[in-house]
Amino acid sequence: MEMSMRKSSNSAAFRLFYYVFMSVFSLVYFYPMIWMLFSSFRGNSEIFNKPFSLPAKVDFHNWSKAWQIGKMSTYVMNSVIVTSLTVVFILLFASLASFAFSKLKFKGSKLMLLMFVFGLFMPMQSFFIAQNYIFDHLHIKNTYWALILPYVGMGLPLAIFLLKAYLDSIPKEMMEAANIDGCGNLRLFWSIIMPLLIPSLATVAIFSSLNSWNELLLALLYVQSDSLKTIPVGLLAFSSKHVTDYKLLFSALTIITIPMILIYIFFHKHIVSGLTEGSLK
Amino acid sequence: MHKFRLSPYLFTAPAVLLFSFTILLPIVMTFFFSFYDWNGFGTMKFIGFDNYVRAFHDHIYLLSYWHILIYIILTIFLEVFAGLFLAGLITVKLKGTSLFRVAFFTPVMLPMLVTSFMWRFVYNSDFGLLNAVLKFLHLDSWTNVWLGNPHTALYALCIVSGWSYAGFYMTIFYAGIQRIPNDIYESAYLDGATERDIFFKIKIPMIKNLVEVALTLCILGGFQGFDLFYVMTNGGPYNATEIVTTYLVKVVFTNGSIGYGSALAVVMTLVVVGVGVVLNMLKRNGNETLEY
Numbered sequence: 001m002e003m004s005m006r007k008s009s010n011s012a013a014f015r016l017f018y019y020v021f022m023s024v025f026s027l028v029y030f031y032p033m034i035w036m037l038f039s040s041f042r043g044n045s046e047i048f049n050k051p052f053s054l055p056a057k058v059d060f061h062n063w064s065k066a067w068q069i070g071k072m073s074t075y076v077m078n079s080v081i082v083t084s085l086t087v088v089f090i091l092l093f094a095s096l097a098s099f100a101f102s103k104l105k106f107k108g109s110k111l112m113l114l115m116f117v118f119g120l121f122m123p124m125q126s127f128f129i130a131q132n133y134i135f136d137h138l139h140i141k142n143t144y145w146a147l148i149l150p151y152v153g154m155g156l157p158l159a160i161f162l163l164k165a166y167l168d169s170i171p172k173e174m175m176e177a178a179n180i181d182g183c184g185n186l187r188l189f190w191s192i193i194m195p196l197l198i199p200s201l202a203t204v205a206i207f208s209s210l211n212s213w214n215e216l217l218l219a220l221l222y223v224q225s226d227s228l229k230t231i232p233v234g235l236l237a238f239s240s241k242h243v244t245d246y247k248l249l250f251s252a253l254t255i256i257t258i259p260m261i262l263i264y265i266f267f268h269k270h271i272v273s274g275l276t277e278g279s280l281k
Numbered sequence: 282m283h284k285f286r287l288s289p290y291l292f293t294a295p296a297v298l299l300f301s302f303t304i305l306l307p308i309v310m311t312f313f314f315s316f317y318d319w320n321g322f323g324t325m326k327f328i329g330f331d332n333y334v335r336a337f338h339d340h341i342y343l344l345s346y347w348h349i350l351i352y353i354i355l356t357i358f359l360e361v362f363a364g365l366f367l368a369g370l371i372t373v374k375l376k377g378t379s380l381f382r383v384a385f386f387t388p389v390m391l392p393m394l395v396t397s398f399m400w401r402f403v404y405n406s407d408f409g410l411l412n413a414v415l416k417f418l419h420l421d422s423w424t425n426v427w428l429g430n431p432h433t434a435l436y437a438l439c440i441v442s443g444w445s446y447a448g449f450y451m452t453i454f455y456a457g458i459q460r461i462p463n464d465i466y467e468s469a470y471l472d473g474a475t476e477r478d479i480f481f482k483i484k485i486p487m488i489k490n491l492v493e494v495a496l497t498l499c500i501l502g503g504f505q506g507f508d509l510f511y512v513m514t515n516g517g518p519y520n521a522t523e524i525v526t527t528y529l530v531k532v533v534f535t536n537g538s539i540g541y542g543s544a545l546a547v548v549m550t551l552v553v554v555g556v557g558v559v560l561n562m563l564k565r566n567g568n569e570t571l572e573y
Contacts, residue, residue, distance in 0.1 A: 014476070015375060022370065026384045029444070033387070035410050036399050051413040093296040100292035109289070112297055119304055121557050123505050125526055126550035129533050129543050130310035131303065133321065153303030156296050185288045214392040216508045217526070221534065232394040236512070239398065246408070253395050264390040268383060275389070276453050 033257070040250040047246050066251035069242070074227060075234030079213055082144055082230055086151040086212045087205050093152070094159035095201065099193050101160070102167035103175050104185065119157035124217060132221055146222035147230070151212040159204045162277070166200040167193070206274030231256060308550075314543035321539045332544035342545060345523045346552075352439055352524070353503035359443025361495045364450025369480040371451070372458045374466070382455060385448040393445070397512035400441040404428050404513075431521035434514055438522055442509060450495050457488035497560050504553050525549050 039047050040062055041055035067073065100106070101113055131150060135141045140149070175188060216232045223229055229237060235252060242248050264271055315333070318326040336342055371382045388396065403410040404427035412424040427437045461483065469479055485492070507526045510516065516523035516531070525545070533542035 011375075018370075018373060018375060019377075022381050026381055030384060030387070032399055032403050032410065032444075033391075035403070039402075048408040051408065051410060052417070089299075093299065096292045097296035100289045104289040104292070106289035109293075112293055115297070115305065116300065119300060121554060122304065122308060123550060123553050125505075125529060125546050126553075127304055127307035127311060129529075129539060129546055130307035130314060132533075133310070133314075133539070134307060149299070150303050153300050156300050160296065185292070189292075214394065214508075216394055216511070217530075220511075221530075232392060232508075235394060235398070246402070249398070250402070253398055257391055257395050260390045260392065261387065264387065265383075268386070271390070272386060272452050273456075275449070276456060 036250055036257070037254055040247065040254040042247060042250075044245065044247050047250070062247045062251040063255055066248045067255060069248065070238040070252050071226070071234065072231075072252065072255060075229055075231045078144075078228055078234075079230040082147050082151070083209050083212045085144070085148050086155065087209050089148065089152045090155040090159050090208050091201050091205060094156055094163055094204065095194065095197055096189070097156075098160045098163035098167055099189050102164045103172070103193075116157040116160050119154075120161070124154070128218060128221065131218075135222060141222050142225050142228060144228065147212075147215075147219055150218055150222075151208075151215065155208045155211065159208065162204055163197060163200055166197065170196060202270065203274045203277050206271055210275070311543045311546055314540055315547045316544075317540040319540040320537045325540075328540075332541050333548070335541065336544050336548055339545075341520050341523055341528060342525070344520060345525045345528050348435060348522060349503055349524050351435060352442070352506070353500055355436070355439040356442050356446070356503060357496065357499055359439055360446040361450050361492070361499050363443055363447040364452075364495070365454055365485065365492065367447060367451040368454035368458060369484060371455060372484065373476050382451070386452055387448065388445045389449045389452075391445070393508040394512060396441065396445050397509050400437075400444075401428065401513050404437055428514055429518055431518050434518060434522045438509060438513055441513070442506070445509075446499075450499075453491055453495055454488055457491040458484050461487045493564050497557075497564070500560065501553065501557055504549070504556075 035051070038055045041057070041059050042050075046056065101109055128150075132141075135146050140146050174192065213230075214232060215230075216236075219230050219233045220236070223233065226234075226237065235256065238252055239249055316327060316329060318328045318331070367385050371378045371385070391399075402408075406412060406424070406426040406429065409427070411427065415421065415423045425433055428434050465483060465487075466479065469483060474482070504525070506524065510522055510524050510527050511530075514522045516527040529542055529545055529549075532538050532545060
């Protein structure tokens with residue numbers, strides 16, 4: 001009785017303090033993003049003179065101008081193509097390989113698996129110099145493949161380990177029963193393994209697509225032609241052409257950010273678990 | 282029967298071949314390039330370990346490791362410990378905490394490039410938000426050219442990194458704290474424990490493993506950063522924020538020294554792998570003493 005009374009009286013002051021503190025704190029945390037949004041509606045002089053006021057009017061003129069001048073539709077399209085192909089290849093190749101590593105016995109499987117373990121720890125800096133040289137000589141620089149190939153290569157190790165860990169937890173009896181029924185490995189894979197893998201594939205798809213959507217270094221080095229640039233490199237090119245047209249830069253950044261935030265709001269449970277699982281394994 | 286024996290290799294072939302071509306082969310070739318004086322198209326001159334000797338006398342290269350060290354130490358506080366603190370705050374037994382959880386994770390969703398640009402504007406000396414706040418508070422003498430000043434640029438970058446990733450680590454810790462059984466809290470409350478006691482004596486010890494994982498991620502990730510440094514300062518002013526990758530890009534793609542750049546890349550790879558191995562050993566030792 002005494003305990004519960006003490007607890008509740010503690011809570012009243014604590015609760016007030018907590019909510020006030022957290023609200024102020026998250027407002028400060030959020031403010032740079034709000035400022036970016038407001039500035040995207042302002043004129044250039046307003047950006048300099050009135051950093052804290054609400055924008056005079058919510059005017060999407062800057063946005064449409066940035067979208068057109070910045071060739072954003074091209075960049076968005078390129079990012080969509082590169083990211084979706086990357087994710088499809090990662091999911092397909094990684095699920096095939098992880099099935100073999102987890103459920104089939106064959107010579108050299110340990111060695112191949114070791115190779116992917118090695119891949120988990122290699123920084124991008126360990127290979128991009130020679131990769132650039134190879135791509136240059138095979139004339140695949142300045143194509144989508146110059147990005148898709150390395151993104152798939154970098155994404156495979158983690159994808160294989162996540163999927164293999166999941167398959168390892170599925171009892172082997174299930175496969176054996178199917179095998180006795182005269183099911184070949186390929187049919188076993190499509191009709192039994194793939195449906196079971198779907199939740200894990202979603203996790204892999206989430207972090208793979210975010211990685212390739214945001215990748216900057218390789219995209220900067222391997223793609224020079226403006227019509228093939230992805231969003232990050234496109235934004236860089238845009239910013240160096242319009243260095244002081246801040247209202248357009250703020251608009252371009254806002255246009256790119258808003259879909260990300262919307263996706264996050266709608267799918268936040270999946271995204272959070274996808275990102276955290278992807279980095280913990 | 283014959284088909285059955287062949288198939289495992291067919292299943293692994295696409296992944297193995299693609300990985301070998303895009304990652305393994307370039308790693309081996311980079312190692313090979315590092316022993317040559319070469320600009321990418323002229324003749325390759327074998328010079329043994331000369332590139333490595335040069336690397337250890339390269340003032341800017343060595344300085345870039347120092348910057349990475351500072352960056353890692355500061356981001357351990359600004360990302361991992363700040364994330365731990367946030368995780369403690371959002372797991373207090375009150376209503377509405379999930380709203381704050383969603384809020385603090387939002388920066389993780391911004392592409393690093395957008396974050397970097399946005400903060401470049403926040404730090405801008407003419408119209409930037411930070412100087413505007415300082416002027417509003419009548420602290421005009423504190424205003425600064427944050428990214429143009431060699432004394433503040435690196436710290437300014439670390440703060441952006443913290444802003445961006447603290448929510449990510451918070452989420453990892455949050456998942457761990459959620460798994461702590463409820464009756465542990467209940468008996469603690471009955472014993473009159475405050476939220477502060479619960480944070481330090483229950484939450485943190487119970488997620489010790491996750492904190493170790495987060496520290497590993499933060500330390501190894503510290504070597505890999507590029508976007509933030511490239512967009513905000515590209516190593517400047519006066520190399521005050523130069524890190525290995527920004528320097529590598531300059532050596533290889535601006536100066537065209539592929540041989541020397543490869544040696545720098547090999548040294549960095551060895552450093553990253555070495556640090557990774559040491560961290561793994563530390564973690565294993567720590568766990569053994571815990572189990573006994």
